[in-house]
Amino acid sequence: RTYRVAVVPGDGIGKEVVPEGVRVLEQVAKRHGFALQLDWFDFSSCDYYLKHGRMMPEDWKERIGRHDAIFFGAVGWPEKVPDHVSLWGSLLLFRREFDQYVNLRPVKLLPGVPCPLVGRKPGDIDFMVVRENTEGEYSSVGGRMFAGTEREFVVQETVMTRVGIDRVLKYAFELARRRPKRHLTSATKSNGISITMPYWDERVEAMAKAYPDVRWDKFHIDILTANFVLHPDWFDVVVGSNLFGDILSDLGPACAGTIGIAAAANINPERTYPSVFEPVHGSAPDIAGQGIANPIGQIWSGAMMLDHLGEAEAAASILQAIERVLAEKTLRTRDLGGNTDTVACGKAIAAAI
């Protein structure tokens, strides 16, 4: 078995952690008897933008659209290119054009990771955030009027479609059904955001009818973020709109110790297009170039990629290797109180495979 993977390191620490992700992937491939054909791309980076005036070449869809998966680092360097330009010219374009309507993000407190919440141990925090990834608050409809005057204003539509909501809810309910707790929590804000959010609630209620075996509840996003801190053990599968999912999948990993090790899968469940696997953290210009970034988010996203490709055992062995390395203080990177740098941590995980 050979998988064709497009490797897109992007900006900042993306360039440092992606090679470690690849190191681990190649090691696990050897062990589990499959091959990876890796094609590296330098676009989807602000440096590419500075040279070419755009984030990606015109034919980007042909260049990476036929791969089995895309292994992505991070993009964004606001001092070079405004964030909304760089992101909408690459990552957000992948999600939209490759119809990756599910953004899946595990939140798990692992042994050895210092938890900022009092009295929580591994096992207490273990849930999945399922984020709608193509519409909602991240829309491209809107504009500015009376620019430069006192009357200036901007508007931007939040757009939610029945098709768009239902398909991600279905994914989330199916996922909940496969987990032991069979519990789904929906993030809403229907008390304040009076048109889109009541509609979201409606669709959740309708979908829930098809899953009588899944217990479900909903929280307004404000109190939901509070409950992530106060009761992280309440959650199993949490589903939210594009923005709410974005927030919850940074907050969740922070409650579980650090966003430095969190991973994400941008999934096109129909497999019409390749899915994108990336760490939750960004390009972190402030620490880029120093070789100190924690590579575990990237490596974990490699495990999610293998899972998606059907190599569940190989994926599990990456997670085990991550847990083994995290359990050993000296092997951790400095952000987690250890001594290793990016490369040494990557090597330790590869060695633990």
Place this chain on the structure above:
Amino acid sequence: RTYRVAVVPGDGIGKEVVPEGVRVLEQVAKRHGFALQLDWFDFSSCDYYLKHGRMMPEDWKERIGRHDAIFFGAVGWPEKVPDHVSLWGSLLLFRREFDQYVNLRPVKLLPGVPCPLVGRKPGDIDFMVVRENTEGEYSSVGGRMFAGTEREFVVQETVMTRVGIDRVLKYAFELARRRPKRHLTSATKSNGISITMPYWDERVEAMAKAYPDVRWDKFHIDILTANFVLHPDWFDVVVGSNLFGDILSDLGPACAGTIGIAAAANINPERTYPSVFEPVHGSAPDIAGQGIANPIGQIWSGAMMLDHLGEAEAAASILQAIERVLAEKTLRTRDLGGNTDTVACGKAIAAAI
């Protein structure tokens, strides 16, 4: 000095905590030599809605619009009236029609309150959330199309005006200037929400020029929520849009132990209209009628009201009384590990004045 205050308990535990707030206000008025003329209103409640088919009488603006302040409990009882109907028929209407464009919410870890964050002590968490309170994501523009079909979709505009943003930023920068740290953090999401949020950033940058003595930074809302958990000591004044402010002002108090004691002021700084003072918690139908709700959020909001009315010393003495009662385990309500119920806790604080 006599202040005319409209008292609006609303729904659920609002009816239980407001009398305790009033108890403390009357006590402190006696001590500090001013008088309160209290007018009680039963509207802005779901029971009123069930009787009258609307949340408030037609002449609500005349009935409570000429008071010096509105002392508000909580509204909402989703089993009786859908949240977006009850909220947009009362609380959100006050904010909009009385032009209360600042929602001010202190986040403070108090002695005696168990903090969910490892190693944080009183003094470590002490900041203010300034929330835009009239526009943004809480808009009334949008609708539904193709209802009941597969093509169904909803849209809702986020609306941000220069006037609307600038006035709340000005309030936030002025507040930051008066605090020892002189530090302002802006909540944004300009990397993903590509029209309104870059505009918000623009206005922050423009306003910051007038406050060279205030150090400022910005975070995207996702990582900002993570930083509330990981680095709550980083913050002094945090300013955000209607939705982001809403989220941060539930999450902040949760990081400081509980939203049960958090207070909010909905302020019309020009004093053309009365301001509304309310606890951050809602009507909590699940515990309503049991007399166990923590009244401190309501009482603290009374302190914010007195501050607004110019009775700074009286306000300070309420806060001191709250701190004294919280420091004594047995005087705390059960949600904070103590023994008191709503009334006993209110009486203890009144006695401590």
